[in-house]
Amino acid sequence: xxxxxxxxAMADPLLDFAMFAPPEAAxxxxxxxxxxxxxxxxxxxxxxHVQMKxxxxxxxxxxxxxxxxxxxxxxxxxxxxxxxxxxxxFVHCLQTR
Numbered sequence: 001x002x003x004x005x006x007x008x009a010m011a012d013p014l015l016d017f018a019m020f021a022p023p024e025a026a027x028x029x030x031x032x033x034x035x036x037x038x039x040x041x042x043x044x045x046x047x048x049h050v051q052m053k054x055x056x057x058x059x060x061x062x063x064x065x066x067x068x069x070x071x072x073x074x075x076x077x078x079x080x081x082x083x084x085x086x087x088x089x090f091v092h093c094l095q096t097r
Contacts, residue, residue, distance in 0.1 A: 028094045029055075030066055033073040035090065043076040050074075057092040064089040 025031045040046045047056045047063035056065035062077035062085055073093035075086060 022091070022094050030068065030071045030073060030093050033066070033071050033093050035073045035075065035093070037086070038074060038076045039079055040076050041078060043078050046076050057089070059085070059088070061085050062089055064092050066093050 022028070038046070043062040044058040044060065047053075047058055047065045050056070050065050052067060053065040054068045056063055062075065062081060064073060064075045066073045073090065075089045077085060077089075
Protein backbone atom coordinates (compact mmCIF):
# COMPACT_ATOMS: atom_id res chain seq x y z
CA UNK A 1 0.00 0.00 0.00
CA UNK A 2 1.42 3.41 -1.01
CA UNK A 3 1.33 6.67 0.87
CA UNK A 4 -0.38 9.66 -0.73
CA UNK A 5 0.25 13.17 0.50
CA UNK A 6 -1.93 16.07 -0.58
CA UNK A 7 0.14 19.14 -1.40
CA UNK A 8 -1.35 22.53 -2.20
CA ALA A 9 -0.36 23.62 -5.68
CA MET A 10 1.07 27.12 -5.89
CA ALA A 11 1.11 29.16 -9.06
CA ASP A 12 4.47 30.48 -10.18
CA PRO A 13 4.21 34.31 -9.99
CA LEU A 14 6.51 34.61 -13.01
CA LEU A 15 4.08 32.76 -15.29
CA ASP A 16 0.96 34.25 -16.81
CA PHE A 17 -0.73 32.79 -19.84
CA ALA A 18 -3.51 35.36 -20.18
CA MET A 19 -4.13 36.74 -23.67
CA PHE A 20 -3.17 40.35 -24.22
CA ALA A 21 -3.86 42.84 -27.00
CA PRO A 22 -1.53 45.87 -26.97
CA PRO A 23 -3.08 49.30 -27.30
CA GLU A 24 -3.15 50.90 -30.74
CA ALA A 25 0.02 52.87 -31.58
CA ALA A 26 -1.76 56.23 -31.24
CA UNK A 27 -2.78 55.34 -27.68
CA UNK A 28 0.63 54.12 -26.47
CA UNK A 29 2.85 55.98 -24.03
CA UNK A 30 5.80 55.14 -26.31
CA UNK A 31 4.57 54.49 -29.88
CA UNK A 32 7.59 52.52 -31.17
CA UNK A 33 10.02 52.10 -28.27
CA UNK A 34 13.58 50.89 -28.55
CA UNK A 35 13.77 48.14 -25.95
CA UNK A 36 16.80 47.00 -23.99
CA UNK A 37 17.11 44.36 -21.29
CA UNK A 38 19.52 44.45 -18.37
CA UNK A 39 20.22 41.68 -15.87
CA UNK A 40 20.99 42.99 -12.38
CA UNK A 41 21.09 41.15 -9.03
CA UNK A 42 18.72 43.66 -7.42
CA UNK A 43 16.60 44.72 -10.37
CA UNK A 44 13.88 46.62 -8.48
CA UNK A 45 16.39 48.82 -6.64
CA UNK A 46 18.24 49.51 -9.89
CA UNK A 47 15.19 51.16 -11.51
CA UNK A 48 14.55 53.32 -8.47
CA HIS A 49 18.06 54.78 -8.67
CA VAL A 50 18.21 55.48 -12.43
CA GLN A 51 18.38 59.26 -12.82
CA MET A 52 17.22 59.81 -16.41
CA LYS A 53 13.70 58.36 -16.55
CA UNK A 54 10.17 59.59 -17.11
CA UNK A 55 8.59 56.76 -15.18
CA UNK A 56 9.07 53.26 -13.91
CA UNK A 57 7.18 50.27 -12.58
CA UNK A 58 8.66 47.76 -10.20
CA UNK A 59 7.64 44.19 -9.43
CA UNK A 60 9.28 41.83 -6.95
CA UNK A 61 11.07 40.02 -9.80
CA UNK A 62 12.10 43.00 -11.92
CA UNK A 63 11.29 46.49 -13.12
CA UNK A 64 11.04 48.68 -16.19
CA UNK A 65 11.77 52.35 -16.78
CA UNK A 66 11.25 54.55 -19.80
CA UNK A 67 12.40 57.76 -21.43
CA UNK A 68 9.60 59.30 -23.48
CA UNK A 69 11.58 61.72 -25.66
CA UNK A 70 14.03 59.01 -26.71
CA UNK A 71 11.16 56.48 -26.97
CA UNK A 72 13.31 54.08 -24.95
CA UNK A 73 12.15 51.27 -22.69
CA UNK A 74 14.60 49.44 -20.43
CA UNK A 75 13.57 46.18 -18.79
CA UNK A 76 15.62 45.04 -15.80
CA UNK A 77 15.39 41.56 -14.31
CA UNK A 78 17.44 39.26 -12.16
CA UNK A 79 19.11 36.25 -13.74
CA UNK A 80 16.01 34.19 -12.88
CA UNK A 81 13.16 35.35 -15.12
CA UNK A 82 10.58 34.22 -17.65
CA UNK A 83 9.22 35.39 -20.96
CA UNK A 84 5.99 36.14 -19.11
CA UNK A 85 7.71 38.62 -16.80
CA UNK A 86 9.49 40.27 -19.72
CA UNK A 87 6.13 40.69 -21.42
CA UNK A 88 4.47 42.14 -18.32
CA UNK A 89 7.25 44.68 -17.90
CA PHE A 90 7.26 45.61 -21.59
CA VAL A 91 3.51 46.23 -21.53
CA HIS A 92 4.09 49.04 -19.02
CA CYS A 93 6.00 50.89 -21.76
CA LEU A 94 2.96 50.61 -24.02
CA GLN A 95 0.17 51.36 -21.56
CA THR A 96 -2.20 54.05 -22.62
CA ARG A 97 -1.31 57.58 -21.65
